[in-house]
Amino acid sequence: MKTALADAIAARGYTTLTPVQEAVTNPDLTGSDLLVSAQTGSGKTLGFGLAIAPTLLGEAEKFSEAAAPLALIIAPTRELALQVKRELSWLYAGAGAVLASCVGGMDMRDERRALQRGAHIVVATPGRLRDHIMRGSIDLSALRAVVLDEADEMLDLGFREDLEFILGEAPEQRQTLLFSATVPAAIAKLAQGYQKDAVRISTAAAEAGQHADIEYRALNVSPRDGENAIINVLRYYESPNALVFCNTRAMVARLTTRLSNRGFAVVALSGELSQSERTHALQAMRDGRARVCVATDVAARGIDLPNLDLVVHAELPGSHETLLHRSGRTGRAGRKGVSVLIVPPVARKKAERILNWAKLRAEWGSAPSADDVTAKDEERMLNDEAWSEAITESEAGPVAKLIERFSSEQIAAAYLRMFHSKHSAPEDLGDPGEKPAPRAAFGPSVWFSVSGGRAKGAEPRRLLPMLCKAGGITREDIGAIRIGDTESYVELRKPAAAGFKASIGDNMRVEDGAEVAELAQPPAMAQRPAGKPGGKPTSHSGPKPEWKKPARKGPPPASQLDDLPAILPPEENRAPKPSAPKSTAKVQYDDAPAPRYKKPKTDAPAKPRHKGPKPDFTRDGAVTDAAPKPKFAGKPGSYTKDKTPVGKPSSKKNRARAATKAGEGYTSKPGAPASKSAGKPFGKPGAKPGGKPGGKPAGKPGAKPFGKPRSGPPKGSKD
DSSP states (O other), rough: OOOHHHHHHHHTOOOOHHHHHHHHGGGGGGOOOEEEOTTTTHHHHHHHHHHHHHHHHHOOOSSOOOOOEEEEEEOHHHHHHHHHHHHHHHHSSSTTOOOOEEEETSOOOHHHHHHOOSEEEEEEEEHHHHHHHHHHOOOTTTTOOOEESSSSHHHHTTTTHHHHHHHHSSSSEEEEEEEEOOOHHHHHHHHHHHOOEEEOOOHHHHHHHHOOOOOOOOEOGGGGGHHHHHHHHHHHHHOOOEEEEEEHHHHHHHHHHHHHHOOOEEEETTTSHHHHHHHHHHHHHTTTTTEEEEEOTTTTTTTOOOTEEEEEEESOOOHHHHHHHHHHTTTOOOEEEEEEEEEEEGGGGHHHHHHHHHHOOOEEEEOOHHHHHHHHHHHHHHHHHHSSSSHHHHHHHHHHHOOOOOOHHHHHHHHHHHHHHHOOOOOOOOOOTTOOOOOOOSSEEEEEEEOGGGTTTTTHHHHHHHHHHHHTOOOEEEEEEEESSSSEEEEEEEHHHHHHHHHHHTTTTTGGGGGGEOOOOOOTTOOOOOOOSSSSOOOSSSSSOOOOOOOOOOOOHHHHHHHHHHHHHOGSOOOOOOHHHHHHHOOOTTTTOOOOOOOOSSSSOOOOOSSSOOOOOOOOOEEEEEOOOOOOOOOOEOTTTTOOESSSSSSSHHHHHHHHTTTTOOSTTTTTOOOHHHOOOOOSOOTTTTTTTTTTOOSSTTTTOSSSSOOOOTTTTTO
């Protein structure tokens, strides 16, 4: 190790190296390409800083004048890139290294000027570095070493094309170090394409050692106490710096607002913030102006806070790798840390699965209660170092005045009140396994009308908080809410009605000048709204129609048959029924199979069967003699040289043309040329009257006619 680097490490208080640092600084691996799997917080930044030192400095102790960069460090996020730059700055300060950064969110012109002045080491994010390469702002021809930090995260963020472009622009003769928490197939493929004989280093022991300094706790909470449990956890530990992880930006904004309202000094980190806002938030955490940071996974990459002792997972991570990345923010450099998982009942199995995959053992229990937080506050108060410090000369006068004026009990009570005023009160938590109690009966009620209905945009979600605030009531005092076209109606508990009227005053008005009036009886429209004015009635509008039993199929029951003589008029007064031919067919009902139809026997001669060619029919149905249809051999639709068709014609038009050529034709219209009028026969013989020839009989014997007699010409005729 170079003397300047050894002195810098000793000045920072390092006595021993971590396993990953010892592995990458092995003298046998000097100048080799490395593929290292190491978790966040294992000291890999200092490790690759020491690993590339022999490649950059060679035999020299200090760098020469800065020109084109010699080393390139690529990180996924701005925060991680700036952290790497700070770490390498103190490490290479004694060697005279000049460092520059190229990260998104910064002024690109300042970065371009810094690169033109010269730099030995450049720390960059993939997107901004590619912009500089394409604009010609950076010269990569002198590169000796390239480091990809958090390579798995860069691939997850969609930087694969940028990384391949950057590595393709770098010189082939270089040392390439690739650091990743895990080595999936995509990382292995990237290493295979852009590294030469890379040495694989796995620091499983280092990971176990690192996470041995972290205490994992999984807290069972009821579904409605998730945010309250986070408040109690923050109050119980009172960590100088705490990091709360959420899965979405919306949850970050919600939780930040809730904690700020409860008196916590809190900042937020999410992708929607600008670079200056993110920098100010982290600076507030470092200088003590803020103690809680609510962040998403990507925004928290690279955060290194000096006194971060607590990590809270407000929402469970999606994978065990993310859990390790989150928790790795604490328990660094020998410090102890606590990682707390908030686990509602529906997420219990998911939490167990993630912990098993990460090979971690967590202590399961309940979230700190209000009594636990109060007891912890008293313990911290009594163990404060201020009790053991001697009274100074400047404090002696005020102390004497306090003792002279107040008793010891008054002084102790005043101190206790001032102590509690600086801390947010804890929350009462419910039993995680307790089932929700059934809702009690609403009881006697009074109805009120509120001016303004659906036409003015009235909604229950707007009326409820407005009436609670104006009338000094809770949501438990409000029953049904009905929205009409011009008025809305609200049901209140009878005991709360008097206080409600007294709170809104004699003018009986609430927000936006809405008038409130008490009703003597429930409104008539209290069931359901009829729908939008002027619109179609909804399926549930008005009273339900009375359900009627469907009519019975088949013969009436015997009881009704017995009553028929009493219902019908006397037989002598009944009108005579029209005579109808008797039918021998039996009555069939829906529940019995229909009989098979038999064709009635007639004296008509049997229909001749034509074994030869089909006869042609004229308009009046007379059969004409036709020559037998020639049989064609060969492929269908083919023709000889003299245009004689061979085989079966392929269409109606070709069939007509073929019949014309052969001297025969289908004549459906007298006097028409065979080529135009040739077509299919008019129908089959033996057809029913008024229909197509060859059809079935009109129906069963004695049944109703099949339909009205056809008055016009037969179907298919052109007349």
